[in-house]
Amino acid sequence: MTQTAPVTPSSSQALDEIKIGGLGSSRLRVEDSRFIRGRGNYTDDVKLPGMLYMEILRSPLAHARIISIDTSRAWAIPGVRLVLTGEMMAQRNLAWMPTLSYDTQAVLATDKVRFQGQEVCVVVADDPYIAKDGCEAIDVEYEPLPPIVNPEQSAAPGAPVIRDDKQGQVDNTCYRWEVGDREATERAFAEADVVSKLKLHYPRSHPSPIECCGSVADFDPATKKLTVYMTSQAPHIVRSAVALIAELPEHMIRIVSPDVGGGFGNKVPVYPGYVHSILASILLGKPVKWTEDKTGNLISTGFGRDMYLDGEMALRSDGKILAVRMHADTDQGAFFADAQPSKFKIGLMHSTFACYNIGTGYITAQGHYTNKAPGGVAYRCSFRVTEAMFFQERMVQAAADDLGIDQAEFRRVNLLPDDAFPARTPFGFLVDSGQYDKCLQIGLDAIGYEEFRREQAAARAKGRLLGIGISTMTEPLGAGNSREYDILGIKMFDSAELRVHLTGKAILRTGAKTQGQGHETTWAQIVSHELGIPAADVVVEEGDTDTAPYGMGTYASRSTPVAGAAVSMVSRKIRAKARKIAAHLLEVSEEDIEWELGRFFVRGAPERGATIQECAMAAYSNMPDGMEPGLEGNAYYDPPNLTWPFACYIVTVEVDPETGVWDVLRVVAVDDCGVRINPMIVEGQIMGGLTEAYAMSNMQFQTYDAEGNIVGSNYMDYLIPTAWETPGFELHEVVTPCPHHPIGAKGVGECAAVGGPAAFVNAVLDAIAHTGVRNIDMPVLPDRVWTALQTHQDVSGAPPVRNG
Amino acid sequence: MYPSKFGYEAPRSLDELSSLLNRYGDDAKILAGGQSLVPMMKLRFAAPEVLVDINGIPGLDYHREDPDGTLRVGALCRHVTLERSALLAAKHPLMAAAAPLIADPMVRSRGTMVGSICHSDPQGDWASVLLALGGHMVALGPRGRRTIAAGHFSLGPFQNALQPDEIALEAVIPAPTGQRSGTYLKLERRVGDFATAGVAMALETSDGRVVRAGIALTGVGPSNIAATEAAQALVGKPLSEESIEQAAQLAAAAAQPRGDHRGSAAFKRHVVATFIRRGLARGEAVAA
Incomplete structure (x- = not known):
């Protein structure tokens, strides 16, 4: 990306923003210096004197009644300090805990186990080997019950009630939800020339961060203060949740998220393991460390998706969409434990079709309890926007095929034009900006759309199967405004606190929590942009609830839209105070002070000025009479709306007609995420998202067999692509500044993971269009493609997996 | 990784190895590359009493041709050695094709062909190579050496024909007739x-x-x-x-x-x- 310096009068002494590491500078990530040297400080690096180690015994069965638990052999092992059972938790009223979705979740099983991998007992010992030995020495007698592994089984008449612990729960329904205008939608369908239908399953995918979950709980019996080091994307939510669950006073709880080795939404919920380690520390009066192993992480913590779509589109023969009707079934697992905005039971699924003019629409949704691990909204999805956009773009391709209209042209007909904004969607969102046609056109030109179509036809004549897939979408990132978005009633604002020291160096703290996004680099760039302090002079600190201002954390691509805006706003507060100081230093009235980057000057006498550093010094050494000393402040930011990045992803593939293996030929990505703070980091985010999009379309999923055994419980079975498989990416950009964000930025972290998968799947289906197959469920594995080629039928990937 | 408790022996010679296998019998498990064994121990699917690490025994990392064209691959010859072998590239097309397809570079740099065949995982590649080439394994035990034809070496998933006091010394591919x-x-x-x-x-x-x-x-x-x-x-x-x-x-x-x-x-x-x-x-x- 090329940078253009702002045009300034020749007398200007404004700093070169790129040189000081401000907005638009691809400055190197400051955190990488310690990460690549192995000097990061992760939760498992925390070692406290006298620390003990905890291990969790998990259920081998998906659904079973617990007949008895005998822990005597575990207690007998030298070095075992504590064995916790559900019964012991129940005596303290801690066997169950509230979830972030107003349900309850077992902390340790008391009556039944409800999924394979559920926490049954906990052993605390002198070292982790003994703790594991202790778990193996516990004898649990189970009476197996019929397992349920998909919504169809869950809703079947006579299905065993999984949540028989809940009063009034007579079936396996977790929630019902609807949005839109049913009658208007029915009328539109009645008038349609063509109704396009599509059924599909978005498989369960796990965020699989490199660092698993973990905590070091340290309750000090003398001070009664509880400190918990943990891998959390949202430490403040955890502090409030612990205060509410454990009934500990909030000021005596300190949550510290040190370096976090990836999150992807996996580390927002409060997991039983955290509660176990806290209780164990309180009971033993010693620090207790829990480090989850890879299998524990894969089989028990928050996953993403596992959603079924039944979609219909009402179409006019000229290509105009008249209405969209969707029903979604979500497989929630055994507990409704999603960390998502309270008002929206299926996340932001209703953001679907936000970039299109669809007239009207109606969405219904039902959540189902099953005997699987709880979750659904984790994994780079901004609360199920991933499914919303995947369904949308798969339906768009099917509709274009049904109408016999070119897929690019069909999008052009229905995308919102540039002059449509602000536009209210039929499901209630306000989309505020976009240049969709431009974005699409850049993508089509880059891939050489017409030429590829010719190449495809020529290859076809020789028996080769080439395909091209498009995905265009806008998505709501940055929850959110406080009218609509809260978690546990806490509004989804965020915050920043900035202290400028006397020498002009500064420390910035926010309520967000970086886990790879590069906040330590980019937040400093925003301060640099607003104050002209070189980014290298700003240190960024996050994750310690004793020092950071209260915020809702980092997920759903919300950091830049919300916390990033707070960084801007607090910097502007600082600048306003510095202006008064400058007026004092320059002996003019504040009205005569002008600002250029890094410096105030006297209007009409630009040679007379005071740098921001001089103002900082004066704030501590030479402030005007009556002014409060110091140069610091904080800002809590409640965004007026979500931000609406837009993207167009185009993928070309070649399918091997004999084996069903498909190779990616090219991937073109056009992203409009508004103003880019650090273009290098943005590009890294997009490439990471595209890699995950490719992964989900090609290989990465969790499924279950009919017994409720998870397939994908380790990294031999749960496949994530390596550098060998991952295709190359060609990145392009459009910049439509966000109209309400202080620096015009939008969220970007999730865009490519949200919009990308449909482009890959659409490309494969385009390559085999001659078969008439409308859908192959992800991941589009070779055997599924081969089956589609053989049978000319859609291929479902829904569990249970068929063995034998 | 938190495996069960295990003992560890590191013999420096084949004689020392033999006496250790004699002493521990079924309780011992031989560690060569460890690329299958160690993950199984991590998951506690395998919990041997004693690991007998043969990496300190000199002279087992060979792959060489006898004058008559017979190829011998020693118990400590790593996949990566075979992958980069000029000998295989020149004279053994099947082996040269298979070597780079074994697992991933990390596994190839540590794991061994003989170990992979001993593991008897039906999804292992080298056992098929040995079968196709009509090769055999050479076992060394207290009663001396014996050969076991490739077709008789694997008895089923994760079961091989070795006695508890035997070690697979080498894999042998006969000289070609054409x-x-x-x-x-x-x-x-x-x-x-x-x-x-x-x-x-x-x-x-x-x-x-x-x-x-x-x-x-x-x-x-x-x-x-x-x-x-x-x-x-x-x-x-x-x-x-x-x-x-x-x-x-x-x-x-x-x-x-x-x-x-x-x-x-x-x-x-x-x-x-x-x-x-x-x-x-x-x-x-x-x-x-």
Whole structure:
């Protein structure tokens, strides 16, 4: 990306923003210096004197009644300090805990186990080997019950009630939800020339961060203060949740998220393991460390998706969409434990079709309890926007095929034009900006759309199967405004606190929590942009609830839209105070002070000025009479709306007609995420998202067999692509500044993971269009493609997996 | 990783190794590359009392040819050595094709061919290679050395024919009787994934006729499968479209796949037949 310096009068002494590491500078990530040297400080690096180690015994069965638990052999092992059972938790009223979705979740099983991998007992010992030995020495007698592994089984008449612990729960329904205008939608369908239908399953995918979950709980019996080091994307939510669950006073709880080795939404919920380690520390009066192993992480913590779509589109023969009707079934697992905005039971699924003019629409949704691990909204999805956009773009391709209209042209007909904004969607969102046609056109030109179509036809004549897939979408990132978005009633604002020291160096703290996004680099760039302090002079600190201002954390691509805006706003507060100081230093009235980057000057006498550093010094050494000393402040930011990045992803593939293996030929990505703070980091985010999009379309999923055994419980079975498989990416950009964000930025972290998968799947289906197959469920594995080629039928990937 | 408690021995000679195996018997497990054993211990699927680490025994990391052309691969010869071997590249097309397809670079730099064959995982690649080439294993025990033909070495999933006090010393591939060609084709969902299906093909031709053929299948049965009838269909005549098709059909019939999340049984059989057609007919088999 090329940078253009702002045009300034020749007398200007404004700093070169790129040189000081401000907005638009691809400055190197400051955190990488310690990460690549192995000097990061992760939760498992925390070692406290006298620390003990905890291990969790998990259920081998998906659904079973617990007949008895005998822990005597575990207690007998030298070095075992504590064995916790559900019964012991129940005596303290801690066997169950509230979830972030107003349900309850077992902390340790008391009556039944409800999924394979559920926490049954906990052993605390002198070292982790003994703790594991202790778990193996516990004898649990189970009476197996019929397992349920998909919504169809869950809703079947006579299905065993999984949540028989809940009063009034007579079936396996977790929630019902609807949005839109049913009658208007029915009328539109009645008038349609063509109704396009599509059924599909978005498989369960796990965020699989490199660092698993973990905590070091340290309750000090003398001070009664509880400190918990943990891998959390949202430490403040955890502090409030612990205060509410454990009934500990909030000021005596300190949550510290040190370096976090990836999150992807996996580390927002409060997991039983955290509660176990806290209780164990309180009971033993010693620090207790829990480090989850890879299998524990894969089989028990928050996953993403596992959603079924039944979609219909009402179409006019000229290509105009008249209405969209969707029903979604979500497989929630055994507990409704999603960390998502309270008002929206299926996340932001209703953001679907936000970039299109669809007239009207109606969405219904039902959540189902099953005997699987709880979750659904984790994994780079901004609360199920991933499914919303995947369904949308798969339906768009099917509709274009049904109408016999070119897929690019069909999008052009229905995308919102540039002059449509602000536009209210039929499901209630306000989309505020976009240049969709431009974005699409850049993508089509880059891939050489017409030429590829010719190449495809020529290859076809020789028996080769080439395909091209498009995905265009806008998505709501940055929850959110406080009218609509809260978690546990806490509004989804965020915050920043900035202290400028006397020498002009500064420390910035926010309520967000970086886990790879590069906040330590980019937040400093925003301060640099607003104050002209070189980014290298700003240190960024996050994750310690004793020092950071209260915020809702980092997920759903919300950091830049919300916390990033707070960084801007607090910097502007600082600048306003510095202006008064400058007026004092320059002996003019504040009205005569002008600002250029890094410096105030006297209007009409630009040679007379005071740098921001001089103002900082004066704030501590030479402030005007009556002014409060110091140069610091904080800002809590409640965004007026979500931000609406837009993207167009185009993928070309070649399918091997004999084996069903498909190779990616090219991937073109056009992203409009508004103003880019650090273009290098943005590009890294997009490439990471595209890699995950490719992964989900090609290989990465969790499924279950009919017994409720998870397939994908380790990294031999749960496949994530390596550098060998991952295709190359060609990145392009459009910049439509966000109209309400202080620096015009939008969220970007999730865009490519949200919009990308449909482009890959659409490309494969385009390559085999001659078969008439409308859908192959992800991941589009070779055997599924081969089956589609053989049978000319859609291929479902829904569990249970068929063995034998 | 938190395995069960285990003892550790590191013999410096074959004699010392023999006496350790004699002492511990079934309780001992030999550690060579450890690329299958260590993950199993981590998951506590394997909990040996004693690990006997043979990495300190000198002289086992060889792969060399006898004067008569017999190839010997020692117990500590790593996959990566075979992958980079000029000898294999020049004279052993099937082995040269298989070596770079073993797991991933990390596994290849540590794991061994002999260890992989001993592990008897039906999804292991080297056992198919050895079957196709008509090779054998050399076991060393208190009663001395004995050879075990490839077809008799694996007794089923994760079971081999070694006695508790025996070690697999080397894998042996006999000298060719004709011009060697062959290849290894494998379908995997990702580098390092276990094979959905793999096919090892080894041919020896003389005067335009196939004088020896070996075909073996990976990942489509409880053990690696020697598709003997399929191979036999190629012998005694020049390679032709008809004989290849016959071999493809017979190999698919010899497969005993089970459907799983990698694909249905029908798909796996189809891949076997496809790979044989490709490997033999389309010039993917590389002549030595």
